[in-house]
Amino acid sequence: xxxxxxxxxxxxxxxxxxxxxxxxxxxxxxxxxxxxxxxxxxxxxxxxxxxxxxxxxxxxxxxxxxxxxxxxxxxxxxxxxxxxxxxxxxxxxxxxxx
Amino acid sequence: xxxxxxxxxxxxxxxxxxxxxxxxxxxxxxxxxxxxxxxxxxxxxxxxxxxxxxxxxxxxxxxxxxxxxxxxxxxxxxxxxxxxxxxxxxxxxxxxxxxxxxxxxxxxxxxxxxxxxxxxxxxxxxxxxxxxxxxxxxxxxxxxxxxxxxxxxxxxxxxxxxxxxxxxxxxxxxxxxxxxxxxxxxxxxxxxxxxxxxxxxxxxxxxxxxxxxxxxxxxxxxxxxxxxxxxxxxxxxxxxxxxxxxxxxxxxxxxxxxxxxxxxxxxxxxxxxxxxxxxxxxxxxxxxxxxxxxxxxxxxxxxxxxxxxxxxxxxxxxxxxxxxxxxxxxxxxxxxxxxxxxxxxxxxxxxxxxxxxxxxxxxxxxxxxxxxxxxxxxxxxxxxxxxxxxxxxxxxxxxxxxxxxxxxxxxxxxxxxxxxxxxxxxxxxxxxxxxxxxxxxxxxxxxxxxxxxxxxxxxxx
Numbered sequence: 001x002x003x004x005x006x007x008x009x010x011x012x013x014x015x016x017x018x019x020x021x022x023x024x025x026x027x028x029x030x031x032x033x034x035x036x037x038x039x040x041x042x043x044x045x046x047x048x049x050x051x052x053x054x055x056x057x058x059x060x061x062x063x064x065x066x067x068x069x070x071x072x073x074x075x076x077x078x079x080x081x082x083x084x085x086x087x088x089x090x091x092x093x094x095x096x097x098x
Numbered sequence: 099x100x101x102x103x104x105x106x107x108x109x110x111x112x113x114x115x116x117x118x119x120x121x122x123x124x125x126x127x128x129x130x131x132x133x134x135x136x137x138x139x140x141x142x143x144x145x146x147x148x149x150x151x152x153x154x155x156x157x158x159x160x161x162x163x164x165x166x167x168x169x170x171x172x173x174x175x176x177x178x179x180x181x182x183x184x185x186x187x188x189x190x191x192x193x194x195x196x197x198x199x200x201x202x203x204x205x206x207x208x209x210x211x212x213x214x215x216x217x218x219x220x221x222x223x224x225x226x227x228x229x230x231x232x233x234x235x236x237x238x239x240x241x242x243x244x245x246x247x248x249x250x251x252x253x254x255x256x257x258x259x260x261x262x263x264x265x266x267x268x269x270x271x272x273x274x275x276x277x278x279x280x281x282x283x284x285x286x287x288x289x290x291x292x293x294x295x296x297x298x299x300x301x302x303x304x305x306x307x308x309x310x311x312x313x314x315x316x317x318x319x320x321x322x323x324x325x326x327x328x329x330x331x332x333x334x335x336x337x338x339x340x341x342x343x344x345x346x347x348x349x350x351x352x353x354x355x356x357x358x359x360x361x362x363x364x365x366x367x368x369x370x371x372x373x374x375x376x377x378x379x380x381x382x383x384x385x386x387x388x389x390x391x392x393x394x395x396x397x398x399x400x401x402x403x404x405x406x407x408x409x410x411x412x413x414x415x416x417x418x419x420x421x422x423x424x425x426x427x428x429x430x431x432x433x434x435x436x437x438x439x440x441x442x443x444x445x446x447x448x449x450x451x452x453x454x455x456x457x458x459x460x461x462x463x464x465x466x467x468x469x470x471x472x473x474x475x476x477x478x479x480x481x482x483x484x485x486x487x488x489x490x491x492x493x494x495x496x497x498x499x500x501x502x503x504x505x506x507x508x509x510x511x512x513x514x515x516x517x518x519x520x521x522x523x524x525x526x527x528x529x530x531x532x533x534x535x536x537x538x539x540x541x542x543x544x545x546x547x548x549x550x551x552x553x554x555x556x557x558x559x
Contacts, residue, residue: 001217002217004331005217005328005456007273008327008328008331008333008336009328011333011336011337011340012324012327012328012337013342015336015337015340015341015505016340016343016344017446018120018341019123019217019340019341019343019344019345020344020348021248022123022124022127022341023123023341023344023345023348024348024358025124025127026123026126026127027127027128028128028352028438028440028446028447028450028465029129029157029447029450029460029463029465030126030129030132030447031349031352031445031446031447031450032184032188032445032446032447032448032450032451033126033132033445033447033449033451034123034126034345034349034446035188035312035313035316035345035346035349035445035446036188036191037122037123037126037135037139038123038320038342038345038346039188039191039192039195039314039316039319040139040143040322041119041122041139041142041143041338041341041342042195042319042323042338042339042341042342042528043143043195044115044119044143044146044323044334044335044338045195045198045199045202045323045335045338045339046147046169046198047112047146047147047149047150047298047334047335048202048326048330048332048335049165049198049201049202049331050147050150050151050153050162050236051150051153051156052157052158052202052205052206052209052501053157053158053161053162053165054153054155054157054158054159054161054162055155055156055157055158055209056158056161057156058208058209060205060208061205061208061209062158062161064201064202064204064205064208065161065166065202065205066161066162066164066165067198067199067201068197068199068201068205069161069162069165069166069169069198069331070165070166070200071169071194071197071198071201072169072173072194072195073165073166073169073170073443074168074169074170074171074172074173074176074194075191075194075195075198076143076147076169076173076175077169077170077173077175078172078173078174078175078176078187078191079173079177079191080136080139080140080143080177080179080326081174081177081178082176082177082178082179082184083136083139083189084133084447085177085178085234086138086181086184086451086454087129087132087133087135087136087443087453088133088180089455089457090129090132090412090450090454090457090459090460091454091459091460092129092130092189092460092461093325093459093461093462
């Protein structure tokens, strides 16, 4: 078993607990923006895709990497755009009157 | 100590990005700070992407910049869709995320000249299987939500056996690959089998179960990214994937609880196939209906009104008319609030987004547990396009398929009014005894038109 695996497992477990604690505090009011925001954050796989495509090792891996770059980057851009649009709509009764 | 190398700077950028991602989700705990969350996420993501472009391994910029432009070209319009299309957009983004994770996993199998180690093969196989099934499963879900595919469950005899055999096939191929990672023929077959399983997994699931399914797919997409982090030894992917995965998982649990069902029951239960035969046997019962001017008179005489929106309101795009009704009643001094069931609509939080879009203040949107105690003191409960989440059989009738599901206790209000197209049973085919109660009035018609007619009556006075 590679040593990297264990350190990644530590990180995974700790991040899982942090995620659980943070996300259970998110108001149900915002569950739809929560899903689009985590989706945009998850699109960080684009960094791995950039490395695969940018290494340009074989045609196959470069094409696979390029598809991955496009798919994840569209999630990143679209996810942030729609999350912000949704959150801008949530106004409280008080702020509406002022 | 030596000066830091480029690699250390890049790693440091990733660490900052991870911290910003966690803060981003933390800001989302309140609507007042939530937009800071988007900003924190954007800064973190931009930092990580720019840092990666400086990675010395990256040389072929042409192969990066063109896909980045295409991605932005697809992403921006998908970020600007109409709010009623948010569920299918979300399903589509799960598909893109999973596609990306699967593609990178597949590429990782083919890079290098020597075959991957057995341990790596196991990681890659698992990651690629989850990514592939999430990709096709999410596409099917998006198709159902867009109504390109039928929303009802598609079922046939022996379905679960077929689906599980296909999954077993994919896992069997994965095991064979771990035994002999050099067997390059098996790898693409495993990918195809996993893609097929994704289709089989979601096809039998009906529209009403979409909130759970979309959350589960969210969770799978996240965990496939985390697994990819293991494959590539990238901590930033492990953290982002774990956050996304646990978010989807928590939402799935909330959705399942709100329907009083288990994961296995949602995935393999094909809801609503059970009770169709029983419905015809009942004797004719009395249903009272009212017209728009009668409904308007009842509403304006009330002190406390609770509006219960459901998927029908979204389909009819009635939220703006509902806002007009809210404004008129509020102006008359009526206390109007909205009762939100966790699984109302097609994804978690769906109703909140639609009502916020129509400019209804979020402090008027009340969760089920908070508002249920207030129904006995409510003069009028107005149900717009919701059915199963108001069905009192869930409390009383042990034979009902939804028995035990937490519902909004609208039947305890002094008067209940239900806007509905006809008496035909709802999506799940479950009879709703609410409609035959003495304090219930049916308002037959399209949600948008009927609310519009009430608004006209109220505006006329």
